[in-house]
Amino acid sequence: MDGLSLDEIERLIGAADGRDDDLWKTISGLGVARVARLLVEEIVFRADPANVHRTFDVGLELTGEGIAEPVGYVFRVRPEGQIEFFEGTSATAVHVISYDCADLVRDVFGHARTPRPSRRALRPRFEESHDPSRDRDLLESVLYSQRATTAVLSGIDAAPPDLGELSTRYLSDKWGGLHWFTPHYERHFGGLRHERLRILEIGIGGFEGRSTGGGSLLMWRRYFPRAVVFGMDIFDKSGLDQPRIKTLRGDQNNADWLTGIAREYGPFDIIIDDGSHINEHVLHSFSVLFEHLRTGGTYVIEDMWTSYCPGYGGDDAAVAGPSTSVGLVKKLVDALHHEEHHVAAGVAAEGVASKVAGLHVYRNLAFIDKGINIDGGIPRFIPRRGLV
Numbered sequence: 078m079d080g081l082s083l084d085e086i087e088r089l090i091g092a093a094d095g096r097d098d099d100l101w102k103t104i105s106g107l108g109v110a111r112v113a114r115l116l117v118e119e120i121v122f123r124a125d126p127a128n129v130h131r132t133f134d135v136g137l138e139l140t141g142e143g144i145a146e147p148v149g150y151v152f153r154v155r156p157e158g159q160i161e162f163f164e165g166t167s168a169t170a171v172h173v174i175s176y177d178c179a180d181l182v183r184d185v186f187g188h189a190r191t192p193r194p195s196r197r198a199l200r201p202r203f204e205e206s207h208d209p210s211r212d213r214d215l216l217e218s219v220l221y222s223q224r225a226t227t228a229v230l231s232g233i234d235a236a237p238p239d240l241g242e243l244s245t246r247y248l249s250d251k252w253g254g255l256h257w258f259t260p261h262y263e264r265h266f267g268g269l270r271h272e273r274l275r276i277l278e279i280g281i282g283g284f285e286g287r288s289t290g291g292g293s294l295l296m297w298r299r300y301f302p303r304a305v306v307f308g309m310d311i312f313d314k315s316g317l318d319q320p321r322i323k324t325l326r327g328d329q330n331n332a333d334w335l336t337g338i339a340r341e342y343g344p345f346d347i348i349i350d351d352g353s354h355i356n357e358h359v360l361h362s363f364s365v366l367f368e369h370l371r372t373g374g375t376y377v378i379e380d381m382w383t384s385y386c387p388g389y390g391g392d393d394a395a396v397a398g399p400s401t402s403v404g405l406v407k408k409l410v411d412a413l414h415h416e417e418h419h420v421a422a423g424v425a426a427e428g429v430a431s432k433v434a435g436l437h438v439y440r441n442l443a444f445i446d447k448g449i450n451i452d453g454g455i456p457r458f459i460p461r462r463g464l465v
């Protein structure tokens with residue numbers, strides 16, 4: 078059975094907020110079995126690690142329009158904390174979670190709103206015993222089994238941890254040791270958590286390995302439950318592809334290639350440059366990709382320390398020059414004020430000025446907001462000299 082493509086996943090996420098009949102049409106069109114598998118994979122990805130002393134099975138049963146036989150899955154919760162899954166049923170499942178498939182789509186991919194009454198049934202399967210000497214063991218078993226079920230349910234209900242914790246969990250370097258970026262990301266992106274987003278990050282990490290790195294891609298996937306995340310890297314990283322994450326191989330300094338992928342997968346809501354950090358590459362990528370950022374979106378540049386580092390094409394001086402990432406940001410401060418110049422400034426000629434709507438600069442990190450930056454500026458009748 079083929080997994081859902083990114084387009085299909087986006088269609089399902091879009092339908093999760095729609096009317097029941099439209100949602101059911103989307104589920105049937107995509108195939109109930111494929112949708113069920115995606116939901117189970119997503120639940121396992123999001124679930125908190127379980128703290129159990131032995132393996133427990135937890136069942137899932139999906140019913141609904143056009144589903145003749147309930148679709149069954151088993152979550153196998155291991156003492157090491159991880160959860161495996163397979164299609165079918167388990168005679169030893171400690172709970173069976175029953176859902177109308179459309180309701181589970183809404184609970185996993187819908188826009189989070191105020192808490193609502195439960196949309197699922199939760200049926201415990203207690204082991205029966207008529208031997209009083211086993212009562213304590215059975216009670217203990219019930220208590221541990223709750224931990225297993227709670228871990229599975231956390232994959233549906235739990236709010237994502239904060240970015241610092243996710244960065245640490247998935248081994249991104251955005252928090253701790255080298256950088257302290259995540260509170261800034263949290264401030265700028267926290268309000269977008271439940272939006273439908275397309276995110277592009279340059280730089281996946283993990284060196285040459287096909288399946289190594291990807292810490293920040295996983296972090297974004299977990300933090301933004303309704304986003305699709307594209308990661309690009311000079312190395313092949315296709316071993317990291319999974320639902321809602323797609324890797325692309327190419328050079329961030331190659332304008333034709335960047336334009337090609339942006340036309341295919343953009344426009345993006347968020348673009349993050351955490352790639353080579355070579356100043357020429359950073360400026361080049363920005364000059365191509367800013368155009369493919371949605372109006373209202375944000376372009377992020379990390380590791381601007383390389384502006385002061387000749388090994389990265391930076392300047393060995395306290396004041397960074399125009400061909401560095403800090404130089405780009407300084408130029409954009411002027412661009413932001415393009416209407417106050419009353420003549421087209423250099424940056425305005427590139428067409429970027431009227432689209433830079435905000436700049437937020439932290440140490441080694443810049444957020445460039447894209448918007449419509451045209452409001453006429455300060456009128457001519459306001460005196461062009463100080464009044465006193």
Ligand SMILES: C[S@@+](CC[C@H](N)C(=O)[O-])C[C@H]1O[C@@H](n2cnc3c(N)ncnc32)[C@H](O)[C@@H]1O
Pocket residue numbers: 248249250251278279280281282283284290291292293294309310311312327328329330351352353358
């Ligand atoms: C700092 S790591 C990315 C870390 C990752 N974003 C995270 O937070 O977990 C930088 C990545 O940029 C990639 N890279 C280097 N030069 C590149 C280029 N010219 N184009 C695209 N990617 C490049 C490297 O292979 C490396 O994987």
